[in-house]
Amino acid sequence: MVINMDHQLMIAFALCTLAGLSTGFGSLIAFFTDRTNTKMLSLGLGFSAGVMIYVSMMDLLPQARHQLVLGGEGVLADWMVLGGFLGGMLLIASIDKFVPEPVNPHELQLVGDLAGPAEEKGQEGLKRVGLFTALAIANHNFPEGMATFVSALQDPSIGVAIALAVAIHNIPEGMAVALLVFYATGSRKKAFLHSFLSGMAEPVGAVAGYLLLLPYLNYITFGIVFAVIAGIMVYISLDELLPAARKFGEHHLSIYGVIGGMMIMAVSLILL
Known part of the structure; x- marks a missing residue:
């Protein structure tokens, strides 16, 4: 397969x-709002889920089968797609399984919970919380960065849609990670830094x-x-x-x- 590597790599890493x-x-x-805007957050999370589910079912899985057929796997293509799809789900489920819920960045918190220094939350186990938070950051963002890059x-x-x-x-x-680190350190600066670094695990996954x-x-x-990426994204959505x-x-x-995300994604895929 011939790929214009310079152009494609720049786009992939930038995304x-x-x-x-x-x-x-x-x-x-x-840090700069008094409470979570739950309406916008719910709408945004639904939109993200709609994009992920639509792209997975209507584009990634058909693309996966098409690529496998081109590679000469005509008879086994459907089974390989199914295996990759289920494998992606098992992969991200396993990652979640080994990250304790109190420090799992996918366990969202309200901004209103981000109140009071670490002393008010108690010191017991705070260093351990910080360690698990760092592990959770790497585990969750690394495969997402790889998925975005390869797509x-x-x-x-x-790639843009993902x-x-x-x-x-x-x-x-990022809000959840900042909250966890703030609990552990009492420092908003450290909380922001850890949250920022957690995001940088995405391009690390790309590398x-x-x-x-x-x-x-x-x-x-x-x-x-x-197929694996489709499984990961459907699992994250559901x-x-x-x-x-x-x-x-x-x-x-x-x-x-969800409906809005699917509609916008459908139109964009048709136009692009």
């Missing part, structure tokens, strides 16, 4: 970096994807990776984004966001 920066933006929202490398339009969805869901994640996968990129590799939106008591707004 990963922009998606990662939204995590730091989330921490700024946490953009094959098709920039798909980067947008990841960026939206990284904002509340890893470049180093690990680039020598092996072909039709079959792209097909399997697309397990994290939609339940989080419902948690804030704005169920209908989250559904409107």
